[in-house]
Amino acid sequence: MGNLCFSRDLIGLEDEKMASNWKRIMWRFMECATTPLIADFFPVLDGLGLDFQGKKKEAGKCMKKMFEMWGELIRQRREEGENKNYGDFLDFMRKNGLLDVQILYMLLEILPAGSGTLISTIEWAMAELIKNKDSMKKLQKELQDHDILNSNSITESQISQLPFLNACIKETLRLHPPIAFLPHRAQSTCEVMSYTIPKNSLVFVNLWAIGHDPNIWEDPLLFRPERFLTSRLDFKGQDYEFLPFGGGRRMCPGLPFANKEVHLILAALVGCFDWSLPDDGVGFELDMNEKYAVPLQKEKPLLIVPP
Numbered sequence: 001m002g003n004l005c006f007s008r009d010l011i012g013l014e015d016e017k018m019a020s021n022w023k024r025i026m027w028r029f030m031e032c033a034t035t036p037l038i039a040d041f042f043p044v045l046d047g048l049g050l051d052f053q054g055k056k057k058e059a060g061k062c063m064k065k066m067f068e069m070w071g072e073l074i075r076q077r078r079e080e081g082e083n084k085n086y087g088d089f090l091d092f093m094r095k096n097g098l099l100d101v102q103i104l105y106m107l108l109e110i111l112p113a114g115s116g117t118l119i120s121t122i123e124w125a126m127a128e129l130i131k132n133k134d135s136m137k138k139l140q141k142e143l144q145d146h147d148i149l150n151s152n153s154i155t156e157s158q159i160s161q162l163p164f165l166n167a168c169i170k171e172t173l174r175l176h177p178p179i180a181f182l183p184h185r186a187q188s189t190c191e192v193m194s195y196t197i198p199k200n201s202l203v204f205v206n207l208w209a210i211g212h213d214p215n216i217w218e219d220p221l222l223f224r225p226e227r228f229l230t231s232r233l234d235f236k237g238q239d240y241e242f243l244p245f246g247g248g249r250r251m252c253p254g255l256p257f258a259n260k261e262v263h264l265i266l267a268a269l270v271g272c273f274d275w276s277l278p279d280d281g282v283g284f285e286l287d288m289n290e291k292y293a294v295p296l297q298k299e300k301p302l303l304i305v306p307p
């Protein structure tokens, strides 16, 4: 995401201090911005403008710090003048005449929404593949058959030729949707399954529950990518059984980019390295517990080693 926006690796290892600082602030911002507020349940409090949990204030502080960091990158870019062409998102916004403040708010939409979701999807996919060795072998074979291992890379045009990789990603998003609840507001009073939903109610669509519903999915708790090989279900927002990117007008605008990125990163990770648990997993149990957050996280971060 750093390269997409600024042609820079924002969490590269060269500058660990900057990397951890940036990560910490962004995660904190996401946490504050997505923690349910008392005022969500008692809207009258919202009208009083009170911030009982202090989350709005803290989110504001994080936002200020992020704006300082990004503002510096924008300033450096403006100093370089118009001649240098990076071809990144910042260039695009600048050349279309956006003011600094507009660029900052655009980045605030994109960077937090796009970073954690990708990280979470890759981490869960790797965890499931390490745990489900047959799926890992099938995926490695598919990548081998397409020469991904030898060429050490994968191109965008190869993605459509890798159905099992695609199925593994869909199965990961079914079991571990990075955004488990979609918060939406009712635009008008309506009735759903004999419940009256008053206008302006905050409605949470529980994607996690939909993905684990035994009425929709056979053996819902199992990681079985094969189920998607023979199914027409896709995450483009048309199939209500499977909505990891949401649906309708508020659907994730990053879907096309995210879809390609996850394919490319996962193929590179699985294709180029034979990962295992530390000490070949002896005395080590892979913890698959989830921690509720946005994005949905592994309670214990995944620790795996290349050969």
Ligand code: HEM
Binding pocket: 109, 110, 111, 113, 114, 115, 117, 118, 121, 173, 177, 178, 179, 182, 183, 243, 244, 245, 246, 247, 249, 250, 251, 252, 253, 254, 255, 257, 258, 262
């Ligand atoms: C696997 C990766 C991703 C998943 C699963 C995902 C999922 C979602 C979901 C479920 C929503 C809310 C939709 C709704 O409210 O109905 C959303 C919103 C959004 N996503 Fe993504 N996303 C991913 C990656 C990205 C990326 C890479 C970007 C940016 C490049 C991005 C940008 C956004 C933005 C800006 C919104 C807010 C849209 C709005 O408020 O109207 N997402 N995403």
